Amino acid sequence: MASNRPAPEAPFVPGQRPADPADTFVYGGERTDEGPWEEWNPTAESIRPVRGRHRVAKQRGGLARSSTVLGVGVIAAVGAGGMATAQTGKPPVSISMPDLPNVGSLISDDTDTEAEATGIAAAPLSGIGVTAVETEQGTADAGEALRARIMAQAEQQQDQAESKAAAEALAAAEKEAAEAAVKAEKEAEAKAAAEKKKAEEEARKKAEAERLAELAKQYTLPTSSYTLTSQFGQAGSMWSSGYHTGLDFAAPTGTLIKAVHSGTITEAGWGGAYGYKTVLTLDDGTEILYAHQSSINVSVGQKVSTGDVIGRVGATGNVTGPHLHLEVKTPGGGGVDPLAWLRDKGLSV
Structure with missing residues (x-):
């Protein structure tokens, strides 16, 4: 005290x-x-x-x-x-x-x-003048105030927890939405790229078809009413090189042989194992050889156009039956598959 x-x-x-x-x-x-x-x-x-x-x-x-x-x-x-x-x-x-x-x-x-x-x-x-009832009432009021304070703190903590949980849920939803948006954007880009690629491929095919259609107007098959027999590169003892160097069109003797494209006749006559042959040199230097003809209708130096008759199918030279032996050589002298070359010009063989 x-x-x-x-x-x-x-x-x-x-x-x-x-x-x-x-x-x-x-x-x-x-x-x-x-x-x-x-x-x-x-x-x-x-x-x-x-x-x-x-x-x-x-x-x-x-x-x-x-x-x-x-x-x-x-x-x-x-x-x-x-x-x-x-x-x-x-x-x-x-x-x-x-x-x-x-x-x-x-x-x-x-x-x-x-x-x-x-x-x-x-x-x-x-404590002067304070009764026991008043003291008890004051204690009760103090306890009630403490209880109210504790309840208020508990409610505040609960509100804070709920607010935090709501914020976390909102952040998770935003993150999920962002990821979904990125995924959708990537899918859209991939779809657009695929559609673009498909459109480009279709455009390419269309352009190629148009090109071939235009070439087809300039090129033609060497003969008609034929059957393809020996293919280019086929091996066998019948050929001196050990393999077939051209493409055979089997057809009856006398079937017309045509110039596949415009060009100049550079060879016309006997060719040994080829029999009667004709060589047509195109403007780009490509050589087309026609062999085993029964007759020749052109001469060296003559200019011909697509579809002009240059001879007839026969069985001269080293053959087993009437057919047209067709070879294609590039300007450098290398042989190529006549079937692929004709198809590249828009022709259906």
């Missing part, structure tokens, strides 16, 4: 009547045998707490020892800012300001003795 040093006694003025123990102190009454008093202002040193029970010092001149009256005076002094001033026109009486844990700490020795004798304990100031 905090404590203050006892207030010093008021200074004694010589010539005044000594205090009479039988005198009765009346609060607010005038005493002609008292005063004048000197004003005492408390300092940090004078009010420094000390150990022990505190009492208000009795003033000389008949200050009453009544604990009740003294307690009222101290309370009034504390309420007025620590300084009690009599309103009777007399000089103010200085009163010390002790800690006020309870009223019992402000009473004198006699009152303390009486309290101890009667067994009545001093009650704290904060």
Whole structure:
């Protein structure tokens, strides 16, 4: 418990009547045998707490020892800012300001003795006039306030958890939507690329068909009413090179042989194992050789156009039956497959 040093006694003025123990102190009454008093202002040193029970010092001149009256005076002094001033026109009486844990700490020795004798304990100031019901009600209110605070904190935490979960769900949904959008974009790009590729392929095929159709107007098959027998590159002992160097069109003797494209006749006559043969050199330098003819209708240096008759099918030279042996050589002299070459020109063989 905090404590203050006892207030010093008021200074004694010589010539005044000594205090009479039988005198009765009346609060607010005038005493002609008292005063004048000197004003005492408390300092940090004078009010420094000390150990022990505190009492208000009795003033000389008949200050009453009544604990009740003294307690009222101290309370009034504390309420007025620590300084009690009599309103009777007399000089103010200085009163010390002790800690006020309870009223019992402000009473004198006699009152303390009486309290101890009667067994009545001093009650704290904060509890004066408070009933048990009010105390219980205050405790209940405090508990209810604590419960409300705990519930509010729990609701706040729940709201925060729900907000966090909602934010995480929203972020996950946004991420999933972004991934779906990227996937859809990639699929759309892949589909567009496939469609573009397909369109390009169709356009290429269409252009090639148009090209072949145009070439077909410029090229023609070497004969008609035929049957393909020996293919290019076919191996056998019948050919001196060990393999077939051309494409055979089997047809009846006398079937017309035509110029596959416009060009110039560069050879026409006997060709040994080829029998009667004719060589047509095209404008790009490609050579077309016709062999085993029964007759030749053109001469060297003659200009021919696509479809002109240059001879007839026969069985001259090294043959097993009437047919047209057709060879195609590039400008460099290498032989190529006549079937592929004719098809490349748009012809159906």
